[in-house]
Each structure stands twice: as C-alpha cells, then as structure tokens.
Amino acid sequence: MTVHKGRGFACINYPIGMNLGGDPSQALVHATPDGKFMVTLSAIDLGQGMKSVTRQIAAEALGVPIADVYVDTADSDTGPHDMGSFASRGTHRMGNAVIRAATEARRAMLDAAADELEVNASDLETDGHGNIQVKGAPSRAITIEDTAIAAQFKQGRTLSGRGIFLIPPSEADPNTGEMSPVTCFAHAALVVDLEVDDETGEVTVIEINSAYEVGRALNEKLVEQQLIGGAWMGISHALYETTEPYYPDRSHAPGDFVEYLQPSPGDVATHNIAVLERPAEDAPYGGKGPGEMCANPVLPAVANAIYDAVGVRCDRLPITPEKILRGIQNNGGAQPKGAL
Template identity: 70%
Template sequence: MAVKRGRGVAAVNYPTGMNLGGDPTQALVHSTPTGSFMVTLSSVDLGQGLKQIMAQICAETIGVPTESVTVDTADTDTGPHCMGTFASRGTHRAGNAVIQAAREARQVMLEVAAEELEVNASDLDTDGSGNIHVKGAPSRSISIFDTALAAHFKHGRSISGRGMFLVPRSYPETETGAMKPSTCYAHACTVAEVEVDEETGEVVVLSVKNVFEIGRALNPKMVEQQLVGGSWMGISHALYETTEPYYPDRHHGARDYNEYLMPGPGDLAETEIAVLERPSGDGPFGAKGPGEMCANPQIPAVANAIFDAVGVRVDTLPITPERVLRALKQRDAGAAA
C-alpha cells in the first residue's frame, strides 16, 4: 500500500443562456429629480454580484459614476419581465437590456441638456463624473444634477428608457435537426493534482489550476472571486457533497452544515486562476456568463487525476474513500484473475 500521486485534465464549454424560446429579459432605467439613476429588473442577485455589474453597465452607457446608479431587483410582480437567474444568463441577457434602456435614457438627458445649453443634442457628451459638455468645448457644460432638475420641473420630460434583449428563436432544420441552442459559449480548462491513499481510499487535492475564457471581465476582482469560489465548490461536489441516501426522504438526513459534509479551510487545495478575454460579439461590452461553468471542470479533472494515480475509474459522485477502495479491490481482483 502507498500514497500515489496523479494529475488530471478536463476542458468544458458552457452556453450562455438559452435560445429555444427567445430567452427575453427586460430592463427599465429612469432618473430621479437629482440626477441619480434607478435600474429596475426582475433578474435576481443570488450573491454573484449582478447588481454591481448592472450598475457598472448602466453607468458606462449613460456616462455617470457607478455610485450614481441604484439597481432594484425587489419584486417580479412589479418589475419588468425576465426569464430568470439561471443558465449563466444574468450578465449577458440583463446587461444587454440595461444597455438598451440606458441608451434611451441618455438620449432624453442629452436632449434636455441641449435645450438648456442651446445646442444640438448630437454636439454633447458626458465626462463620466456627473457633467454634460459641448464636444470640444468643456467649459460649456451643465451638470446632470441641473439637467435632471430642468427635465422634471421645467421641461416636463421623463429621463427614462426601456430595454429588452430577445434572442431570435432557433428552429431545427427539418432534414438534419441542426439548430443553434445558444448565442455564445464560455470555455474552461482545469488541471488537478491529487494524492490517493491506496490503504484508506482517501483523496487529497493538492492543487487546482484553472483557465477560464469568459468574453470580458467587466469587474475583474469579482470575476476572480467567483472563479476561485466555484473551483472550491467543484472540488466539494467531486469529493464531499451528497444528499444520498436520504433524498427525497429527509429522515436521518443532514439537518444543518454541521452534518452536511463539505470541505473545511484545511481541505481546500492550492488554487490558481487565469482569465482569458475574447469578447463576445453580442455580449454587453463583450461579456459572457462565467456563472455555473466555474464549478464544472474540477469534477472530471479530479476523477481523471485519481485514475492517473491508481488506475481506477469512479463514475459516481462524490468520490468517497469507500468508493475508491471498492474500485481498488475490483482492480486487484481483476489483476489476480
């Protein structure tokens, strides 16, 4: 018996959203009388940072500081329609809808500013810090604060916009069944290094190296945090987490995170993340959806590493010490025969 070391590789591609039924998402953007902006969505922030990214997208499109934008995802009864937060579609679908709505709101804002400055709206631009000025003449300017006041109390204009992103439906070809189920794909590759104890069946993940191609990282630090967290989650799926044999019967099942088996800080592997940016032609500022994909390739990479170490395939998750030992016994029995 010995501790064996192995290395496994896995690569995946992951679709952003769906295309079988249009996959629509709507967004509304409006200005308050004091020049801050509100984005209204029915896309839900699950902790992945959707509100921050939508605020950045709206601010970049209108030309205001990100802190001037508030994102409301409070109520699907009163908010604009959204298919949902799933299929790694939030940034791509909602982001495109926000861009449309923000462009419409920006145009109204520039039209009001043009009336105040007595110029054409096409001659105006924003400086990104809260002002609108004549192109080539920064001294001729008006603040967005004053523009919003003028719109609400002088011109009777609503600085607002509506946006909707709808993917044209892809119908299967009659002859071949070929279709286009998604508009863009993100990609990932993981290399995992493990140690396997042939006497106990215990698997220790020593290191995980991940490369993700996600279009464009709109907030690089948030992307890094999501990818690192997803990598740890993938290891947890591979070696620890399960609802068996209790699901769907909850009797004697785990009642809290003290009883539900997950890796602790001491079980987490050395993790490296590399991000490749190949902007998507139809993504908001080139972004795709890295969401669910970030926890996918680690699972087959760990399984392949175990095979490289001890020559057995375990195709049932999680890969527990018991399953590893059973596979080793079958291997040895086959060798003896």
C-alpha cells in the same frame, strides 16, 4: 500504506443562456430628481455579482459615475420581466437589456441638457464625472443633477429608458431537428493535482490550474472570486456533498448542515487562474460571464486524477473513500497510471 499522486484534466465549452422563446430579459432605467439613476431588474443576484456588473454596465452606457447608479433587483410583481438567474445568462442577457434601457435614458438626458444649453443634443457629450458639455467647448456645460432638476420641474419630462434583449430563434434542420439554442459559448480547461491514500481512500486536492475564456472580464475581481469559489464548489460536489448517500434509501440523509458533509475553508487548495478575454460580438461590452462553467470541469478533472493516481474509475458522485477503497480492492491493489 502508500500515498499516490494523480493529475486529471478536463475541458468544457458552455452555452450562455438558452433559447426559450428568445430567452428575453428586460430592464428599466430612470433618473431621480437629483440626477442619480435607478436600474430596475427582475434578475436575482445570487451572490454572483449581478448588481455590481449591471451597475457598471449602466454607468458606462449612461456616461455617468458608477457612484450615481443604483440597482434594484425587484420581483415579478414590481420589476420588468426576466427569464431567471440560470443557464449562466445573467451578464449576457441582462447586460444587453440594461445597455438598451440606459441608452434610451441617456438620449432623454441629453435632450433635456440641450434645451438648457440651447444647442443640439448631438453636440453634447458626458465627461463621466457628472457633467454634460458641448463637444470641443467644455466650459459650456451643465451638471447631470441640474439637468434632472430642469427636466423634472421645468421641462416636464422624464429621464428614463426601457430595454429588452432576446436572441433570434435558431433555424432547425428539417431532417434532424438540429439547432443551436444559444448565440455564444464560454470555454474552460482545468488541471487538478491530488493525492490518494490507498489505505484510507482519502483524497487531498493539492493544486488547481485553470484557464477560463469569459468573453471580457467586466469586473476582474468578481470574475476571479467567482472562479475560485465555483471551482471549490466543484471539488465539494466531486468528493463530499450528497443529500442522499444511499439513494433511494433516505435513512442516512443528513438532517441539517451540521451533518451535511462539505469541505471547510481550511481545505481550500491553491488555485492558479488564467482569464482569457475574447469579447463576444453580441455580448454587453464583450462579457459573457463565467457562471456554472466555474464548477463544471472540476468534477471530471477530479475523477480523472483519481483514476490516474490509483486506477479506480468512479462514475457516481461523490467519490468517497469507501468507493475508492472498494475500487482498489476489486482491482487487486492500487494501479497508478503515471501521468505525473
């Protein structure tokens, strides 16, 4: 029995969204009578942080504290249209829609405050702490709460905004049909170090080192956690998970999550991450979001590391101990490639 070390590398450029009729997202923003703001979306938070990021984006565009913004991810009956939470598009498409809706609501808010302060709206600014003040004369100010009250009960106006974002259609090459379905890409490079036992076929992931270019990390902790969780999901797909291990024969499919093979928290390996920020011109405050790019490069990196360790090239997932042992047997023994 010998435990062989292997190292695998993979890199990816991932398209953000896809141009399905412009891939539009819509957002609505309105103020409550006490000066809080509600953002209404139909984009679904799957645990990736959609509510948190759009809350931050709306607060920045409105010029109000984050604590005064609430996000309602409604549904297709009560919310504005959205193409869906897929294609790693949420931050880019929905973030842009939120900025446009919040910008319109901000204009209405400043107009209402201008009437109360008897100045031009262009002379006003927000301080980020819940106040609207005259530029250069902060003592002349009104709270956003009082502005909302005045708009609602005195001026008879709404502090609201609507926003939609869609990308321009790509021109297709008349000869080849080639086109670009997206406006920006995210990028990643990842290295996996692991060990393979040539007697049992067992794989142990030792360490992951990665670099992700996400445009701009709008919420650093959310980005970090998504990258860590997504990478481990990639490990799980590469080595463990399958609903139909003998497809198309379903006789051995797991009946529930007790039987479904996946790594436990105790199996999580060390993951060192470098987040590279290259703000995208058409992204909300430069952020593109990591999305599916978290997991995608992990699978080929694991396959490459196993090949490096014992010389077995697996092209079907998951890469089980059985497949590795059969590969070693067919090769006449382990054949380390020696990258480490």
